[in-house]
Amino acid sequence: MVSVAYDGDEKTIVRRRFLISGIVQGVGFRPFVFRLACELGLSGWVRNIPAGVEMEVQGTAGALDAFQHAQAHDLPPLAVVTSSVVEDIPSIPERGFTILPSADGEKNIQVAPDSALCGDCLRELFDPADRRYRYPFITCTNCGPRYSIITAIPYDRPRTTMAGFPLCPDCQREYDDPLDRRFHAQPIACPACGPRLRLLDGAAEPVAERDDALTRAVELLRAGQILAVKGIGGYHLAVDACNPEAVRRLRERKKRDEKPFAVMAADLATARRLVVLENMEERLLTGPESPIVIARKAQNCPVSPLVAPANGWLGLMLPYAPIHHLLMRDHFQALVMTSGNVSDEPVAFEDNDALKRLSAIADYFLVHDRPIHIRSDDSVMRVFQGKPLFYRRARGYAPRAVRLPFKMPPLLAVGAELKGAVCLVQGEQAFLSQHIGDLQNSSTCDSFRHTIRHLSGILEITPQIVACDLHPDYLSSVHAAESGLPLTKVQHHHAHLAACMAENGLDGAVIGIIFDGTGLGTDGTIWGGEFLVGGYDGFRRAGNFLPVPLAGGDTAVREPWRMALAWLYRSLGKDAFDLDHPVARHLSDTEKGIFAAMLERGINAPLTSSCGRLFDAAAAVLDVRQAVSYDGQAAIELEALAEGAGVSGTYSFGIADGEPLVIDFTSLFTDLLADHAAGADTAAMAYRFHATVARAAVEACVRIAGQSGLDRVVLSGGVFQNRLLTEMVYTGLLDQGLQIFTHRLVPPNDGGIALGQAAIAGWQRGC
Structure with missing residues (x-):
């Protein structure tokens, strides 16, 4: 923003032109400007242009300064200003403030993401006196679907999936009134003119409609049934998260053996009983983006352990669509709300496809007739160093x-x-x-x-x-x-x-x-x-982990014991197949011979310096996980084990100077075997493994910084989703006086x- 100087005369009339870019269309920005101008007694106009919003505003210098301050600090919830150009222009004779039709010009299009239900709409949803009482598609300018329903631009109702729902007279009056919070809110509707709910059985036959569909859906969930629920960006598969048998059936049908499910808590107070929440985690949960936030499970958490087995953390979100609030309020503490798909497939979002693909999983379907144009999964985040860190960037x-x-x-x-x-x-x-x-x-x-x-x-x-x-x-x-x-x-x-x-x-x-x-x-x-x-x-390439054979190629990603065998073979040679340790116990004598030949001759064993595979190897040596059912499972369980250790210390490793430096963890695996043979605590070993990798990373980075004269370090790659390792590396590098940059906006x-x-x-x- 530009600070405009004036000579102290509060009565002086000035006029300013504003060019605003960012997410400022379809988010209530023009009515916000209109109401603000009227409150401050300003005249002028505002309109959409392809690059954003343009306006000319006239009044006293003091009132205009207050107008600019409000723009910077009191924006509508979904608006994001990325640039603002302000200039003084000559004043003109003028009365009143108007919203003009859109104009042509240079384009700088930005589309608003889908947003969680706002507080005003939530109050109306449960107000028996409101005409939208218990209406599952209540929305306004400050909330609701955006990206998922837009079919083309410019963004107006005929170019959204709401085109098939003409506004009734009451909704039209709200849509046309600049002082109404539903002014030009393209998704608005009501029971008289908008989308409707239906409950279908597994054969796609109708069971109930409208509010009866909700009532029946709640009864079915209470009875342990699996429901496919159509939301904003696609379908969820829902069961009562506190019903172990329902969760077990969902795992079996979805073919998802162990990967954690996301859970939706009824409200923030309930979320606090399920997980331990820090301030930033609560802010993320209650924000308009409403992501899944990974938080530490609370003691005596009532959610079934089958939801996130062998894991001290829970992926939690709050209701963000009206249908979620209607399903959950006064009925459930928590529902599993996992993506509506079979493992490894994209989430279902089109009705016919959902009925076809999910019929073998869901007992019933809670559907509606507002089409979704673009699928979008729930976003997933956790907090690191007091700031959000994406695991998955999507809805919101x-x-x-x-x-x-x-x-x-x-x-x-x-x-x-x-x-x-x-x-x-x-x-x-x-x-x-x-x-x-x-x-x-x-x-x-x-x-x-x-x-x-x-x-x-x-x-x-x-x-x-x-x-x-x-x-x-x-x-x-x-x-x-x-x-x-x-x-x-x-x-x-x-x-x-x-x-x-x-x-x-x-x-x-x-x-x-x-x-x-x-x-x-x-x-x-x-x-x-x-x-x-x-x-x-x-x-x-200034440095890298010592490359070792990826025994069996891509199969080693699913079977961590193969990477463990590669590291142990490097550490011990053929003795790796004869000593008593968890990996050797996993193999028959015939298999030992096959893999000895594979590693000796390099058959189907391409070299890899992968950090992810290093974690897999350690997990297998510690017998945490010999085979995985989802990406990163071994490392996730190894981290969970290490977090409960309460020890210190590291194992040995080597760094060979050269171009590039080579970090060698051969001796680390010898140490792990020695500790295992001595009966050391597995959690302590897992912790020391993390500490060893972190110490090696810091020492290598410090050497490279000394050689290159650089002091800025970026941390990236999927392994840095590991909170414990990232904390160790981050802290170690800071202690060495280096500047550290991590991800905040993308995973x-x-x-x-x-x-x-x-x-x-x-x-x-x-x-």
């Missing part, structure tokens, strides 16, 4: 822009293969899509292509460049290569480094500690425990990698 945040430190041409970055998300860029704005999923089946690939078409359409971005991962076989890379656009291939871990730089507004060169599971390196091996030096223009895992690809491609194309 996508497609909110990330401001880049430099301008770029229109381009598309397609991400990697796991935790897919795409990024569209224009100028200084990078628009990261919602989480798409793992691009390993046709339905997820269809969702990937649909997301690109939809997002580029509503943002009106026509890419001139496309960026992808260095791995040629990723389906995202294949799509990029087939696009016909100039192609920039970006090494996986370089993209992680650049993503963290971009969201922190960094330029120049930094040190990147990039710890993740898998990424193709420039030497053709599989990287994942990397220390890079560089920036958007390029990088060098450290592959869900944020498209942002890094985009930044590198834009920079290297000369922008």
